[in-house]
Every structure is written in structure tokens, then in C-alpha cells.
Amino acid sequence: MMHVCFNGQMIAENTPVFNADNRGFRYGDGVFETIKVSKERIPLIDFHFERLITSLQLLKIQHSYTKELLVQWIMRLCQLNQCKDSARVRLAAFRNAIGHAEIIIEAQPVKSIDIQTWSQGFSLTIYPYARKSRDVFANLKTANFLPYVMAGFYAVEKGFDDCIVLNDDNKICDSSKANIFMIRDNEFYTPALHQGCINGVMRRYLIDALKELNYVVHQEEIVEEDLVSADELFLTNAVKGIMPVNTFKGKQYNNSITSGIYERLIIPLFA
Structure with missing residues (x-):
């Protein structure tokens, strides 16, 4: 079974995680990062994190995330989904009802380039x-x-x-x-x-x-x-x-x- 990470919690990918009034669903009120994991590391993590935080600040979405915390969540998820050697990760951050960011992370195996x-x-x-x-x-x-x-x-x-x-x-x-x-x-x-x-x-x-x-x-x-x-x-x-x-x-x-x-x-x- 594949898993996703919702605000740090690892759950089955078919688990409902938000209601119909979710702002990301209603208005596209959020941002996302598409990230490559290769050989149990994230090659461009500094650029990804800088862009994510800059985007959240520009959209005035409050957060308390650190790079280390997000890397920990991503790598735990990749390990659960057995794709830590080569993975395509999608990290989506959206504004909740009180203006704070919530995060959903997906990780799927990706084949090496032929x-x-x-x-x-x-x-x-x-x-x-x-x-x-x-x-x-x-x-x-x-x-x-x-x-x-x-x-x-x-x-x-x-x-x-x-x-x-x-x-x-x-x-x-x-x-x-x-x-x-x-x-x-x-x-x-x-x-x-x-x-x-x-x-x-x-x-x-x-x-x-x-x-x-x-x-x-x-x-x-x-x-x-x-x-x-x-x-x-x-x-x-x-x-x-x-x-x-x-x-x-x-x-x-x-x-x-x-x-x-x-x-x-x-x-x-x-x-």
C-alpha cells in the first residue's frame, strides 16, 4: 500500500484528508513543489525550500516549517513507499481556515532515464x-x-x-x-x-x-x-x-x- 504524508502524519494514500471547503480545492489557494529524490538524498533541496518559503510569504500563508523537518517527512515517506533510491515527490502546501499552511506530500518511484x-x-x-x-x-x-x-x-x-x-x-x-x-x-x-x-x-x-x-x-x-x-x-x-x-x-x-x-x-x- 502506498502512503502520503499529511502534516507529518503518514497515512494510506486513499485516506480522506480535507473537507469540501478546503481553500486549495476551492480557490487554488496554495503552492507546490515537484522534487527529485535520488540515492536517498534531495539534490536541489536548498532551492526547493527557498522557493517554497518565498512563495508562502508572498501569498501571506503562515507557517513554521524548517528545511530539516520537510526533508525528514519526505525521506520517511519515500522509505515507506520503497522509493528512496529514485522518486518523484510532490509537496503541496495550502492555506487552511485560519490562514496557516498545511502540507500533503506524495512520493512515487520514478524510473531512471533511458x-x-x-x-x-x-x-x-x-x-x-x-x-x-x-x-x-x-x-x-x-x-x-x-x-x-x-x-x-x-x-x-x-x-x-x-x-x-x-x-x-x-x-x-x-x-x-x-x-x-x-x-x-x-x-x-x-x-x-x-x-x-x-x-x-x-x-x-x-x-x-x-x-x-x-x-x-x-x-x-x-x-x-x-x-x-x-x-x-x-x-x-x-x-x-x-x-x-x-x-x-x-x-x-x-x-x-x-x-x-x-x-x-x-x-x-x-x-
Whole structure:
């Protein structure tokens, strides 16, 4: 039997944990983190915890959590669910009736990435039916994730692996499940946070790591034509690390630089 963690208590995953008047359910009044556990550790825990606490503060949700406490809950849950070697963890925090945070944590086993499948790359398209705002909440992973949910459905419906979400100025924001990078003339580009993208922990890690390797990384406005003219494209998230893009708007991309970055920065991170 799989378990979940509710406010530190380990319970069966089919146990009811909140009422119909729950604010997270009613209003999307909360945030979440998607976390990779690898070899009994959380590689990017500092970034995850900082983003979680910053988000709760911005939403004025009171809490008393420490990083050490949350790590303890996550690892206990992974041990119960027999996935402490490789797991996808979802930590959701929502506002209760008196304004304090409550937390639900899920943990499921995740398979190691198959390099042969990975190297084939991902296909992308544009989601045409929504535009992401660039307000003060745009960089948060909130429980109100509707544009990304619908973009994900659209990708499946149209036969693509993922779908790009545009902001309210028709610039590139991110994808339904990842941040996006492009490579041109051996320099890296990614939408700036003021363009409305999620402040992804893998995005943050990669920007810092690339700069340490003396690569130039630009954070700026990016349009569809920039992606088409790029040498390489790739997606990033906390669970899969880097995902190379093989096709967008009819263009085929190679992933020679992306593959090298994956081997140099992602494989050791999860080792």
C-alpha cells in the first residue's frame, strides 16, 4: 500500500484528508513543489525550500516549517513507499481556515532515464488558447495551474511531447511542464523571470552551473522566431533534469552541446 504524508502524519494514500471547503480545492489557494529524490538524498533541496518559503510569504500563508523537518517527512515517506533510491515527490502546501499552511506530500518511484530514448528528443508545439500573465505571482508554482494543465492536454491531443505557453505579450514563457533554453553560437538563452515563466529550480541550478563553466547565459525576451533560428533547444525540470528538443515548427535540432551539458552537469547531480 502506498502512503502520503499529511502534516507529518503518514497515512494510506486513499485516506480522506480535507473537507469540501478546503481553500486549495476551492480557490487554488496554495503552492507546490515537484522534487527529485535520488540515492536517498534531495539534490536541489536548498532551492526547493527557498522557493517554497518565498512563495508562502508572498501569498501571506503562515507557517513554521524548517528545511530539516520537510526533508525528514519526505525521506520517511519515500522509505515507506520503497522509493528512496529514485522518486518523484510532490509537496503541496495550502492555506487552511485560519490562514496557516498545511502540507500533503506524495512520493512515487520514478524510473531512471533511458539514454537511448532521451537522445531521440522531444517534439514541441505552441499552445494557442491561453496567455500567461506577468504579474507578481507568475513565477510561483501555484495550485491554480490551469494554463499549463490545458497546454499539456493540447500537446497529447496534437501528438506532441510538450507544449509551449506564451505570455500576455506573445513572448515565450515556458512549457506545460518545464523551463525552456535555446543555444545559438555556443551561447545559452532562456526567458527572463519578468517574462512570466516559473522560477524553476533546475533552471536556476543550470544558469549558475553554466556560468561556472564560462558559458554566456542570456535571460531575456524570446519569441518563436528565435527558437526556430536556434542551433539547439532543451527543456529543464527538477525530475528529468534536461530534455533535448528534436523538433519545433518543422525544424529538426541536434543535441550535441545539450548532450555534453547533460553528461557534465545533470548525471553527477543525480548520482
